Amino acid sequence: MSDSLRKYRLSLISSLIAFLLFQLSSPNLVAQARPDAKNLLKQMTIEEKVAQLSQLPGFPIPEFIQQVGNPEAVIRHFGAGSVLWVSDPKQINRIQHIAVDESRLHIPILFGLDVIHGYHTIFPAPIAMASSWDPKLVESAQTVAAREARAAGIAWTFAPMLDIARDARWGRMVEGAGEDPYLGSAIARAQVLGFQGTQPGALDRVLACAKHFAGYGAADGGRDYDSSYIPEEQMWNTYLVPFKAAADAGVGSFMSAYMDLNDVPASGNRWLLHDVLRDTWKYNGFVVSDANAVHSLITHGYAFTAGVNMDMASGTYLKYLIAEVKQGHIAMKQIDDMVLPILEAKIKLGLFEHPYVDEARIPQVLNAPEHQELARTAVQRSVVLLRNEQNALPLSKSQIKSIAVIGPLADAEADLLDMWGAMTKPGPTVSILQGIKNKVGDSVQVEFAHGPNIRRDIPSFFENIPFVPVKEQPKQSPEDAKKAFDDAVDLAKRSDIAIVVLGEIALMSGEAASRSSLKLSGGQEELLEAVAATGKPVVLVLVNGRPLDISWAAEHVPAILETWYSGSQAGNGIADILFGDANPAGHLPVSWPHNSAELPLYYNHTLTQAPEDAPGFTSRYWDALSTPLYPFGYGLSYTTFSYDNLKVSQSEAKVGSTLDVAVDVANTGNRAGDAVVQLYIHQRAGSASRPVRQLKGFQRLTLQPGSKQTIHFKLGPDELQFWSPALKKWVVEPEAFDIWAGDNSQAKLHTEFRLTQ
Numbered sequence: 001m002s003d004s005l006r007k008y009r010l011s012l013i014s015s016l017i018a019f020l021l022f023q024l025s026s027p028n029l030v031a032q033a034r035p036d037a038k039n040l041l042k043q044m045t046i047e048e049k050v051a052q053l054s055q056l057p058g059f060p061i062p063e064f065i066q067q068v069g070n071p072e073a074v075i076r077h078f079g080a081g082s083v084l085w086v087s088d089p090k091q092i093n094r095i096q097h098i099a100v101d102e103s104r105l106h107i108p109i110l111f112g113l114d115v116i117h118g119y120h121t122i123f124p125a126p127i128a129m130a131s132s133w134d135p136k137l138v139e140s141a142q143t144v145a146a147r148e149a150r151a152a153g154i155a156w157t158f159a160p161m162l163d164i165a166r167d168a169r170w171g172r173m174v175e176g177a178g179e180d181p182y183l184g185s186a187i188a189r190a191q192v193l194g195f196q197g198t199q200p201g202a203l204d205r206v207l208a209c210a211k212h213f214a215g216y217g218a219a220d221g222g223r224d225y226d227s228s229y230i231p232e233e234q235m236w237n238t239y240l241v242p243f244k245a246a247a248d249a250g251v252g253s254f255m256s257a258y259m260d261l262n263d264v265p266a267s268g269n270r271w272l273l274h275d276v277l278r279d280t281w282k283y284n285g286f287v288v289s290d291a292n293a294v295h296s297l298i299t300h301g302y303a304f305t306a307g308v309n310m311d312m313a314s315g316t317y318l319k320y321l322i323a324e325v326k327q328g329h330i331a332m333k334q335i336d337d338m339v340l341p342i343l344e345a346k347i348k349l350g351l352f353e354h355p356y357v358d359e360a361r362i363p364q365v366l367n368a369p370e371h372q373e374l375a376r377t378a379v380q381r382s383v384v385l386l387r388n389e390q391n392a393l394p395l396s397k398s399q400i401k402s403i404a405v406i407g408p409l410a411d412a413e414a415d416l417l418d419m420w421g422a423m424t425k426p427g428p429t430v431s432i433l434q435g436i437k438n439k440v441g442d443s444v445q446v447e448f449a450h451g452p453n454i455r456r457d458i459p460s461f462f463e464n465i466p467f468v469p470v471k472e473q474p475k476q477s478p479e480d481a482k483k484a485f486d487d488a489v490d491l492a493k494r495s496d497i498a499i500v501v502l503g504e505i506a507l508m509s510g511e512a513a514s515r516s517s518l519k520l521s522g523g524q525e526e527l528l529e530a531v532a533a534t535g536k537p538v539v540l541v542l543v544n545g546r547p548l549d550i551s552w553a554a555e556h557v558p559a560i561l562e563t564w565y566s567g568s569q570a571g572n573g574i575a576d577i578l579f580g581d582a583n584p585a586g587h588l589p590v591s592w593p594h595n596s597a598e599l600p601l602y603y604n605h606t607l608t609q610a611p612e613d614a615p616g617f618t619s620r621y622w623d624a625l626s627t628p629l630y631p632f633g634y635g636l637s638y639t640t641f642s643y644d645n646l647k648v649s650q651s652e653a654k655v656g657s658t659l660d661v662a663v664d665v666a667n668t669g670n671r672a673g674d675a676v677v678q679l680y681i682h683q684r685a686g687s688a689s690r691p692v693r694q695l696k697g698f699q700r701l702t703l704q705p706g707s708k709q710t711i712h713f714k715l716g717p718d719e720l721q722f723w724s725p726a727l728k729k730w731v732v733e734p735e736a737f738d739i740w741a742g743d744n745s746q747a748k749l750h751t752e753f754r755l756t757q
Helices: 003-024 037-042 046-052 062-068 071-078 089-102 126-131 135-151 171-175 181-196 232-239 241-248 270-280 293-300 316-326 332-348 359-366 369-382 432-443 478-493 524-532 570-578
Strands: 054-057 082-084 110-113 209-213 253-256 286-288 384-388 402-406 445-449 497-503 538-543 559-562 641-648 652-654 659-667 673-683 694-703 708-715 722-724 729-731 736-742 749-756
Touching: 037 332, 046 054, 046 071, 046 316, 046 332, 054 071, 062 071, 062 316, 071 089, 089 110, 089 359, 110 332, 126 135, 126 171, 126 181, 126 369, 135 181, 135 359, 135 369, 181 232, 181 241, 181 694, 209 241, 209 270, 232 241, 232 722, 253 270, 286 332, 293 316, 316 332, 369 570, 402 432, 402 478, 402 524, 432 445, 432 497, 432 570, 445 478, 478 524, 497 524, 524 538, 538 570, 559 570, 641 673, 641 736, 641 749, 659 673, 659 694, 659 736, 673 708, 694 708
Parallel strands: 054 082, 082 110, 209 253, 253 286, 402 445, 402 497, 497 538, 538 559, 652 749
Antiparallel strands: 384 559, 641 659, 659 708, 673 694, 673 736, 722 729, 736 749
């Protein structure tokens, strides 16, 4: 555990003790005694029950008002299950008082918001946090997010997003943990534990929501909201795996997805919401639809009672459910079964005893210095060093007299937060330019040139949503764009080194932000090539939510840092990496393509009848490679590591056994650094084709120069099982297995074992 993480946890424990003591001594926050959910349910009218099944919008939506009336009138007369899209504590208290003081049963509202990777302290985006390969760090970050959100009155977050993403064109890749179900499951567990904790009702935790159930990340062509067609085998072995991990970790709610799954809308998909979630997994929490998804079933041309407990923002339940019950189409027991877990969640969260926000305490929580310290550590641990020819990095403050910081994202602040981070109540953000200036002080001259603007017109999806503060960079005339371009190149010529910061503004990555091309847009590629042509040393810093087409840079730019959207402390954390005060150890949670023509691209595909390395067969395309530019699990360091002595405890074992796999890892360089040790397996034959490799273990550890450590992994039934489409069940089969260990999915160190009956 790093010193900063240790200090953070001690500080958090102290703050938690003070918080609990404060709560116990603050009777003004106590509204009523904790009720029994079943007894409360017996007292409710059908109108009040349906209100609990409804999540109301926190700002006026004409369609909602036209359908069911003013949301506050609904709350006053019948209560409400939840309200979303309100982040102002004063507004939260005002609306909560209506529910608790004026509705008949005084049931508090569960306020929800997309607190995806921070509320005030914004941590790196989920794809970046997954790049840390550090579940403990992820848990700590979401603990802070929960603490800040709950202090402001938000008790429910619509995270974690657990969609497996194999196509970088899909805009919401940024919000998840990448392409791998094993890594995705580890990150899912960490996020659920961070948000919810282990003590039900803790007043510094929030209810988590596993979304989008399920298969949303497999949309055709990477087009957001488009249909997904996923074979049952892939559903069980890939797309459902992180959701099962979240369910096992006790996640309090699920969110259904928008799209058609195999021609059945996910929000009306009985197989997903009933057969899998309730029957097979025995899940007893509640399911909320995605925004307006229940009403969107009309667009799908589909209607079915499948198991969505709460309608998000459409008003459809409020308008139609009561009549359906009275006409006998829906039984009252069905309604009661839908309402009960919502009431139970409110009770467990302590909302009946503590429904209101103590506004005086908010600054103390939001401005805790240890939160910013942890955010900076998170940046350091999530940045991925993609290229470092001739040790171009780290930079030396003593040997550089002038730095040109160039690019349309170098001075960005809100764009470092991504769409979700910018929509809560973010605090100050340190730009990359400012972070570099903070690092070098007055000893090095730092000058900035913006270059041409990056643009994406605001889509109509966002235009009428006041809580999404997205921006496009202003339009430039051709003359202004050329001058900005020339000024940037001139600055590079007169500086010792150029740090070029390129990528995507926040509007380009996220929901409703799928792209057909991964190219650097807005003249960024031309700017990079012109700066490199000056002959000055160049470092490329990427700010983005998905892999981009950097094929030219991967051959011509000596150093490339993937920083993703790094959050509040982006500038300081990235500067720590650039100047060697932190050693990069992030590793890719996705396969990085050369360009969009290769997509979808993922490492854990099957062999098929002709593997790519078969004699006389060198590529899936005749005119391009189908292998990644950088493989899944890849990442460089300022030091070097060796892997050897890979051993399995038994070369032959019975099905059902658990084997120990050991590998020696040594730091062979001259700097301390973190290794991310990865274990992969391959089942050579079986009742179905098996992936060429599957991640089945990983560990991040710090090693001093010259030191060595033996790492152990377990391979048992949980790691070796798979859902067989031929046998229609989970199996562990007697067969020969390959094992590899190393620092990415193309690791060479190999051994093998065999399972027998």
